[in-house]
Structures are given as C-alpha cells and as structure tokens.
Amino acid sequence: MLELRNRKVAERIVNQIKALHINLKIMHVCGTHQDTIVRYGLDHLLKTCGVEVIQGPGCPVCVTTPLEIQQAIALAENGVTIATFGDMVRVPAGDTSLEKVRAEGGDVRIVYSIDDARAIAETKEVVFLGVGFETTAPSTAVTVLDEPDNFSVLSFHRYIPPALDALLEMGEIKIDAILCPGHVSTIIGALPYVPLAEKYGIPHVIAGFEPLDVLMAVYMMAKQVQEGRHEVENEYVRCVNTEGNVKAQKVIGEVFEPADASWRGFPPIPQSKMAMRKKYAAYDAAEIYEDVLEGIEELPEPKGCRCGDVLRGVIYPQQCPLFGRVCTPSNPVGPCMVSIEGACNIEYRYKND
Ligand code: SF4
16 A cells, blocks of 8 residues: 555656656546545646646536435435435435435435445335445345345446546547546446547546556556557556456346436436346335336526536536535535535545645
8 A cells, every 4th residue: 555655656657757748638537536636636746747637427426416316305205214325415406405304304314335224124114325336336236136125226326438428429628538447447347448448539547546556547548648549558457357347247237227317417328327127126216116206307406506517527626616615515515515525525625624
C-alpha cells in the first residue's frame, strides 16, 4: 500500500507524463477514483502536466433518478419496509426523502450489506433497494438465487459500458481518454471496453485506486495518445484480468436482463439498467408492488441543482452556484452532495474542511 503512495515514484511518473508534452482531457466514472484524485491533489498535479481530469456518471446514488427515489418513497409511505444503504435515504425528491418519511413513521432501515436486509426478512416483508453497478449487482443476484422468504428487490442496478457509450456518443464535451473503473472491471474484465475504444478511437485504461495507480494509468493514456493508439490497457493487473469474474457475470446474467433506462442528467440510455428477469418476478418489487408504483410522475430536479451537468462532466462542482453556499454535505440540495461518492461531496470534503 505504502509503495503505491511513494512520493519519489510519483514524481518520476509525473516527469514522464510532462516529457510527453501532451494536452489531455480524461474522464473517469468512479467515486473512488475521484476520492483518490481529490484527496491526494492529483487533479492539480496533473494540470501541471497538461492533463485535465473530470468525473462522469460514476456515483450510483447520484445517477439514480428522481422517479426511482419517488418509487422507494411511495413504498415506504404505503407501509412497506425499505432496506437501503445510508446515502440513499438523504437523496431529496421534491420536498421529501426516505429520511423524512422515516421521521414521519415510515419503516426505512439503513443496512450495511444485503445480508442485513435478509436478516430483517426473517421477521417481516422487506424491499431491498438494489443500487450500484456491476460491482454490487452480484451480491443482489446471489441473494435472489437463494429465494429468501419475505424478500424482494427494487432494482436500480446499472451497467457501466452503455453509459460510457452514451456519454461518448453525445459528444457534449471532448474526451481524449477514459480511465476505467477498477471495481467494476474486476467483474466485467477488459473486453467490454474494446468496442468503445474502437468506436470512438480513444484509449481506455483500467486503473486501481492508489495515487500511483492513477498516475501510472494517466501516463499509459498519454503515451497511447502520443503514439496514435487507442487500446484497452490494464494498469490494475493485481485485481483485474481480461475476462473478469466470469462466475459473477453469470449470476448477474441469470437474474437480470438489460433494459433501457434514464440516468440522472442523461436522456434514456439503451440497455443500461439491470431489470429483473420475469422468472424472478416473485422477488421483483417492481412487479409485486406494481399498483403502488404505477402512475408516479417524475418530479423535476431540485431547483438550481446542476447534478446532471456534473454527472455529464459539463461543469465542475464548484461551478454550480449553490456549491458550498446553499448546498453542503450537512444540507445537501442534490445527490452529488449527498453521496460520499458524489463529485460535489468529495470536492467539498477535501477542499472546504
Ligand atoms: S453543489 Fe449541490 S446543488 Fe450544485 S450540483 Fe452539486 S449537489 Fe447539486
């Protein structure tokens, strides 16, 4: 671990990047990468090398849409017990949130793993909010395959490659290379990025989460651009292999199937959501509680909040007029300030504390 934070090695890599004399705009889609980049000041360090780094739609809580939050709230308001990870309860939808529903008597439980939700199901019916990308979906799928009593999932799980495809296709901002998420890549491997690197002609490099991982991955991207290559490379070889975790991919594929879905700040992205397959309808809260969920009209984003622009990499958090004034981690206006993986929250925590 300490080796991967070695200052002297970092300086050598930075000098190598500088020696390439190249200007790059890099996007990543991972809250943990953003944490490393901001915490260790790599954003400023890389700027001195001509490299700009922006966070895209890499925070699962942030990309969850207002409608999905409203659906969870509707269930809680109708007496259904909800189990979810902590950040989700504070995401506002209109003038309410799961946290407010809980304060008014709703049964909203914060859990630290899906096993905690299963423990609740031993005594009462519970709906688990399935949030996250390919990294967290296997544990949800394995639980469903176990066919537990009193247990269902409202799936907000999403696939990362279709989001990258949509982002690059939109062409809203110029992106020279993609820093691929290490956690997601442990599951999906390197192969899903190959068609994207080909289609858009830009390098994709999978990186780990230590400072030297990120710096080395940036060097690999810069080297590719300088040499006119656009390949998928893997800096995170200690955890990621080309094929990924085939067993985990199988359980995801067994329980979920791709469906078109909106992501916060994006138009609908084809085949980007993990919808539960019909054969597991008995564990699909969207089916079980269809009568409660149907007809809910999506509320607009919180007034003045620019999470959508942050998630598409169009602005930095501090360019939102509400950042740090009206919107702070203790009084968040949008999900990017609620979630510890959100770009606004990370920026505020490391640069305002
Ligand atoms: S600072 Fe707050 S209001 Fe602005 S984009 Fe971020 S979360 Fe939304």
